[in-house]
Ligand SMILES: Nc1ncnc2c1ncn2[C@@H]1O[C@H](COP(=O)(O)OP(=O)(O)OP(=O)(O)O)[C@@H](O)[C@H]1O
């Protein structure tokens with residue numbers, strides 16, 4: 364069985380790749396903190412056991428060399444994904460294609476292969492990325508070769524990082540991250556709520572602006588895909604029409620890895 368691993372900035376998610384016949388949505392996801400992986404805790408042992416059993420391992424790693432060091436040395440079964448200039452009919456417009464994070468590349472591949480339509484692909488995790496997928500027109504399955512392009516995107520701090528930067532950088536803002544969604548209605552009347560409104564509004568407004576930028580480049584309406592730990596929350600604070608349009612999906616990176624794993628069988 365093929366093993367899919369998304370080593371993210373803070374957490375690692377893994378799943379077995381479904382057999383050809385099953386749908387990509389059938390992924391059974393396991394999650395562990397990267398700290399557990401580095402320390403080899405019980406959660407890490409489950410992934411080590413899966414790695415030992417796998418016939419092939421597809422890895423998206425944005426967690427750096429340290430994450431790789433916990434793997435068995437020079438494992439021939441390991442395919443560490445690096446963004447290329449063209450894959451599965453998707454062209455990468457980065458001037459140095461390999462500089463693009465493998466997580467962003469996999470998410471774009473997942474949306475391209477499942478939808479075949481232009482989209483803004485937002486990943487709201489530790490960092491928030493917003494990537495433009497341009498598809499010439501709604502192409503038929505057999506016409507997919509190089510009909511799509513990743514036109515570029517943006518990187519900004521995610522919600523928790525924004526919060527931490529205020530908390531750590533301003534002496535009077537040492538407030539804990541709220542347990543519950545504090546809401547952004549009206550004007551905030553205490554410091555903790557003011558921080559919340561500022562951070563959530565900044566992220567939601569960025570999504571709206573990037574989506575508007577993409578719309579200007581197209582003669583058709585793009586999709587809005589949102590994934591990552593804070594996707595749901597940020598989508599709720601988008602302008603109403605855009606919020607209704609947002610498609611929230613889990614685990615786009617693993618889905619993109621599954622596309623690459625399946626394509627290697629074809
Ligand atoms: N149980 C949780 N643990 C940590 N973060 C969580 C949790 N539930 C929701 N979140 C939110 O999700 C965000 C992290 O998202 P996600 O889990 O997608 O990031 P990640 O694992 O670091 O992967 P990525 O590489 O995509 O950033 C945090 O900003 C946090 O607000």
Ligand SMILES: CC(C)(CO)[C@@H](O)C(=O)NCCC(=O)O
Nearest residue numbers: 425462463464465466467490518
């Ligand atoms: C931007 C992040 C941190 C998002 O996880 C990751 O994709 C990454 O480290 N990327 C490399 C730089 C880039 O994508 O341009």
